[in-house]
Amino acid sequence: EVQLLESGGDLVQPGGSLRLSCAASGFTFNSYAMNWVRQAPGKGLEWVSAVSGSGTSTYNADSVKGRFTISRDNSKNTLHLQMNSLRAEDTAVYYCAKSILAGLHYYAMDVWGQGTTVTVSS
Amino acid sequence: QSALTQPASVSGSPGQSIAISCTGTSSDVGGYPYVSWYQQHPGKTPKLMIYDVTIRPSGVSNRFSGSKSGNTASLTISGLQAEDEADYYCSSFASSDTLVFGGGTKLTVL
Numbered sequence: 001e002v003q004l005l006e007s008g009g010d011l012v013q014p015g016g017s018l019r020l021s022c023a024a025s026g027f028t029f030n031s032y033a034m035n036w037v038r039q040a041p042g043k044g045l046e047w048v049s050a051v052s053g054s055g056t057s058t059y060n061a062d063s064v065k066g067r068f069t070i071s072r073d074n075s076k077n078t079l080h081l082q083m084n085s086l087r088a089e090d091t092a093v094y095y096c097a098k099s100i101l102a103g104l105h106y107y108a109m110d111v112w113g114q115g116t117t118v119t120v121s122s
Numbered sequence: 123q124s125a126l127t128q129p130a131s132v133s134g135s136p137g138q139s140i141a142i143s144c145t146g147t148s149s150d151v152g153g154y155p156y157v158s159w160y161q162q163h164p165g166k167t168p169k170l171m172i173y174d175v176t177i178r179p180s181g182v183s184n185r186f187s188g189s190k191s192g193n194t195a196s197l198t199i200s201g202l203q204a205e206d207e208a209d210y211y212c213s214s215f216a217s218s219d220t221l222v223f224g225g226g227t228k229l230t231v232l
Contacts, residue, residue: 044209044226045160045162045213047213050221107214107215108158112167112168
């Protein structure tokens with residue numbers, strides 16, 4: 001069974017840092033691009049970042065560019081999101097999500113984790 | 123990276139067909155064949171219903187279909203059922219190699 005399990009969410013002060021992780025199982029991890037998508041309380045979905053299967057190509061939303069870094073460790077089947085200079089508006093549930101197609105296609109996500117909650121507040 | 127425009131809510135009676143629109147620009151919806159649709163029930167994670175404009179993932183009912191004309195994509199649900207009541211989000215690949223979501227549409231089955 002394909003599974004994604006996020007961890008690392010926490011309460012952090014504005015300006016602080018946090019590192020999210022997503023453990024993947026049940027599929028050939030390095031064959032698929034992976035995404036982070038967030039959802040603020042009571043709000044809609046917002047794409048955050050994507051990384052290619054090899055990890056060599058990364059893509060970021062303008063709202064997080066220069067602050068967040070997506071990466072992956074294919075030897076450990078794990079996806080990461082390093083979040084720096086956090087702001088109140090980054091408060092959300094963060095989901096990791098697997099691309100439905102192998103290769104460079106990261107435009108659609110067929111498997112989602114349960115999410116991890118990040119709260120930015122003083 | 124402006125969000126795609128979706129109606130805030132749509133409704134229909136069981137058995138009817140409804141359509142949810144998703145309007146963008148030539149830099150996203152109109153420019154690429156990469157529109158997806160997600161269903162999200164309250165407290166649940168999103169479920170992929172349509173990708174690459176018209177393709178249904180394995181296991182998704184054929185009552186769900188997608189289309190696109192110009193800068194507007196649509197999700198059509200036929201034979202509406204009570205279990206279809208949920209929030210629906212469109213997304214599209216956009217220039218600068220980004221993805222953009224719509225604001226979401228709440229579907230109510232009357």
